[in-house]
Amino acid sequence: MISLRICALTGFALLLLACATTPKEGLYQALGEGPGIASLVNEAVHRSHADPRFGELFSEADLDNLRSQLNSQICELADGPCVYEGLSMAEAHSGMQISRAEFNWFVEHTRDAMTALGYSVGTQNRLLARLAPMRAEILSDTDMPAQMPEEPVDPLGMGD
Amino acid sequence: MPVPNFTTAICTFAMCAACVGNAWADSGALLATSGLRSIEGSAGGGLTTWALIAGHAEQGEYALGAGISRAVTDGFALTSASAYWSQGNRLEVSIGRQSLDLDALVEIGATDRTAVAMDLYGVKYRLAGDPVYASFGQFSLGAVYKNNRDAALVRTIGADRASGIDAYLAWSKMWLDGPGHRNWLLNLTLRATQAHQLGLTGFDDNHTLSAEGAVGVFLNPNWVVGAEYRNKPDRLPNVAEDDWADLYLAWFPNKRWAVAVAYLDLGSIGGVDDQHGWFASVQYND
Numbered sequence: 001m002i003s004l005r006i007c008a009l010t011g012f013a014l015l016l017l018a019c020a021t022t023p024k025e026g027l028y029q030a031l032g033e034g035p036g037i038a039s040l041v042n043e044a045v046h047r048s049h050a051d052p053r054f055g056e057l058f059s060e061a062d063l064d065n066l067r068s069q070l071n072s073q074i075c076e077l078a079d080g081p082c083v084y085e086g087l088s089m090a091e092a093h094s095g096m097q098i099s100r101a102e103f104n105w106f107v108e109h110t111r112d113a114m115t116a117l118g119y120s121v122g123t124q125n126r127l128l129a130r131l132a133p134m135r136a137e138i139l140s141d142t143d144m145p146a147q148m149p150e151e152p153v154d155p156l157g158m159g160d
Numbered sequence: 161m162p163v164p165n166f167t168t169a170i171c172t173f174a175m176c177a178a179c180v181g182n183a184w185a186d187s188g189a190l191l192a193t194s195g196l197r198s199i200e201g202s203a204g205g206g207l208t209t210w211a212l213i214a215g216h217a218e219q220g221e222y223a224l225g226a227g228i229s230r231a232v233t234d235g236f237a238l239t240s241a242s243a244y245w246s247q248g249n250r251l252e253v254s255i256g257r258q259s260l261d262l263d264a265l266v267e268i269g270a271t272d273r274t275a276v277a278m279d280l281y282g283v284k285y286r287l288a289g290d291p292v293y294a295s296f297g298q299f300s301l302g303a304v305y306k307n308n309r310d311a312a313l314v315r316t317i318g319a320d321r322a323s324g325i326d327a328y329l330a331w332s333k334m335w336l337d338g339p340g341h342r343n344w345l346l347n348l349t350l351r352a353t354q355a356h357q358l359g360l361t362g363f364d365d366n367h368t369l370s371a372e373g374a375v376g377v378f379l380n381p382n383w384v385v386g387a388e389y390r391n392k393p394d395r396l397p398n399v400a401e402d403d404w405a406d407l408y409l410a411w412f413p414n415k416r417w418a419v420a421v422a423y424l425d426l427g428s429i430g431g432v433d434d435q436h437g438w439f440a441s442v443q444y445n446d
């Protein structure tokens with residue numbers, strides 16, 4: 001028993017050590033700054049646009065606007081010198097009825113785009129971890145409703 | 161008493177999954193959030209059960225799948241086959257069959273039986289959360305009914321019963337961009353169990369609590385290395401039972417297939433000490 005536990009602990013300790021010694025580079029730099037982000041956005045939007053599972057969603061969209069907003073949003077998210085001035089994620093995606101499956105496909109296209117462009121797994125994870133918290137606002141429905149119901153809730157039927 | 165052939169049932173289930181599969185092939189859930197098939201039939205690692213719901217089904221989708229694994233130690237070999245059906249990343253239903261070869265016990269003349277078999281019927285329900293997107297992770301509640309098919313052997317060993325129910329509360333959390341800018345999967349399960357050695361040596365009349373956990377680090381989206389630890393009750397007076405541990409490497413080449421290998425440390429089994437060995441498992445998702 002002891003041998004395996006020691007082995008496991010050493011393995012993880014080594015891993016953590018290896019991580020701790022990775023040189024610290026800002027995410028914006030790791031993404032290749034403005035030009036890197038632009039090519040990433042192009043590739044991710046291109047892949048989503050070409051995916052028939054999304055139907056008309058992307059072909060009917062204003063892709064130039066989408067690309068430029070995504071550029072400044074990701075730049076800001078990566079601590080780059082930009083300020084995102086577009087719509088809130090809830091506003092931008094309201095009425096699209098985006099499902100969890102669609103959200104996952106979009107994430108997969110973004111990851112595949114980054115792999116195709118040669119970004120390291122670490123850089124991919126750093127960016128995706130910053131995009132993940134936006135999911136609740138983008139989905140049409142989640143486990144927990146984002147807002148309270150408009151009408152007052154009266155579970156005991158005491159009203160009126 | 162007529163004995164249904166469970167291996168046939170599982171194969172039929174798997175083949176049905178394969179033919180009707182295309183309707184559901186477009187499942188949305190992310191790669192590897194289906195987990196592997198644990199030896200007890202529910203989504204998990206190998207030795208431990210996780211909160212993940214098997215399959216890649218999202219809201220309004222179904223998933224089917226099956227898997228088989230084999231653990232070989234110096235004295236024993238355990239084959240586990242299982243199949244699942246899951247709905248909307250909410251509910252998982254599984255059936256499984258375990259068969260333990262008793263080579264080590266036959267050798268020392270402790271028994272003339274060459275194998276002991278057990279059937280497993282599991283359900284798991286996602287209570288709340290999401291392993292990737294909820295900050296608190298995912299909580300699931302589950303139960304497994306296990307029926308050891310060799311009641312006579314179980315009685316000889318000194319166990320109270322040949323069948324029992326495990327109930328568990330499981331938690332899973334994918335830690336995005338954790339140490340090393342890697343995604344880490346953390347699992348913890350609290351189990352109320354009657355089983356001795358999973359039930360392969362029978363069951364107690366009363367439940368007792370045990371805990372199990374697993375960590376894994378995604379080297380990339382397709383490869384995970386990690387470790388599991390499973391606390392085991394040790395309640396049979398004459399045969400010691402030890403906690404189990406393993407180190408595993410899992411490969412998720414795509415959403416259909418998952419493969420894992422592990423190095424096992426299972427301690428004392430059936431009176432035979434120091435059972436180390438290897439584990440391999442394959443899962444097919446639809």
Ligand code: HEM
Pocket residue numbers: 054057058060061062063065066069070073085086087088092093098102103104106107131132134135138
């Ligand atoms: C983390 C994930 C996502 C991020 C960060 C994101 C970001 C954005 C941004 C910044 C805009 C532009 C807002 C503006 O016009 O001011 C936008 C619009 C849009 N997004 Fe997303 N989005 C995400 C997920 C998705 C998903 C999953 C889909 C579809 C499946 C989607 C489809 C669209 C469409 C169709 C538009 C409208 C483009 C237009 O006509 O202007 N987005 N998104």
